[in-house]
Amino acid sequence: MRHLLSAFLLFIMVVAAGVAAATTVIALSFDELVAASDRIVVGHVKSVEGVEKNGRVFTHVHIDVDETWKGNHTPTVKIVHIGGRTEKLATRVSGMPGFVPGERALLFLEQPKGFDHFVVTGLAQGKMSVTADPNGGLQLVPNPVVMHTIRRVTPTADGAPQAAPPITPNITTLEQARARITTLTKAKETTE
Numbered sequence: 413m414r415h416l417l418s419a420f421l422l423f424i425m426v427v428a429a430g431v432a433a434a435t436t437v438i439a440l441s442f443d444e445l446v447a448a449s450d451r452i453v454v455g456h457v458k459s460v461e462g463v464e465k466n467g468r469v470f471t472h473v474h475i476d477v478d479e480t481w482k483g484n485h486t487p488t489v490k491i492v493h494i495g496g497r498t499e500k501l502a503t504r505v506s507g508m509p510g511f512v513p514g515e516r517a518l519l520f521l522e523q524p525k526g527f528d529h530f531v532v533t534g535l536a537q538g539k540m541s542v543t544a545d546p547n548g549g550l551q552l553v554p555n556p557v558v559m560h561t562i563r564r565v566t567p568t569a570d571g572a573p574q575a576a577p578p579i580t581p582n583i584t585t586l587e588q589a590r591a592r593i594t595t596l597t598k599a600k601e602t603t604e
Contacts (some may be wrong), residue, residue: 413460435507439530442532442583446596449520449533451483454542455585458488462496469503472529473511475519481593490515492529499564508532509539509555516542518552545568550586 446452455475463470473491480486495505511517511534520538521530532538536555545551583589 413546422576434444437507442481442592443596445520445538446482446593447535448522449482450598451489451521451530452481452522452593453477453483453489453519453521454479454481455489455517455519457511457513457517457599459479460511460513462498463503463559464501468494468503469496469498471508477515478516482562482597483521485557488529489519490529491519491532493531494528507600508534509536511539518542518586540589545585546580552584552586552589 426523435453441531453475455477458476461472461474461539463472471493473493475489475491477485477487477489491511493508495503495508497503517566518540520533522533523530539555540552543553545553583592
């Protein structure tokens with residue numbers, strides 16, 4: 413009985429540690445990612461570098477831009493996020509997207525005021541890897557990161573919560589993403 417109790421307590425501690433290590437963010441729909449982003453690009457990861465500054469580790473990611481779907485086009489963009497690894501120090505921040513040199517990705521980016529770099533919109537939600545699908549098309553693969561999302565609930569006129577819209581309007585390919593982003597950015601241009 414004692415071993416059973418010990419095993420159960422160990423199981424609870426492992427589960428609790430996994431939950432404690434996760435980040436909680438507001439789930440963004442595809443349309444919300446588009447609206448919140450200053451720039452949307454498709455590109456290849458050129459380099460990933462851990463940099464230490466004032467005892468903190470940051471990751472600098474350089475992207476060679478193939479296409480720009482929103483914002484000004486530049487041949488490269490630099491993404492910075494907290495966490496990463498240097499020779500002396502490593503910091504893991506749950507919810508941050510992972511990058512691999514050579515990887516192709518669709519990136520939703522925000523540029524903090526006064527900085528020359530970008531951050532990924534919605535943490536890992538704003539990075540989707542681009543891979544070949546069996547039919548010869550290009551498939552979008554969300555970033556597989558430990559992250560909990562919560563949904564925004566907007567009350568109706570009488571104060572009752574209304575059902576949240578679907579998170580993603582079933583966008584699974586690069587062509588679907590291009591078409592949706594084009595539609596949304598053109599619609600915004602006509603209302604401005």
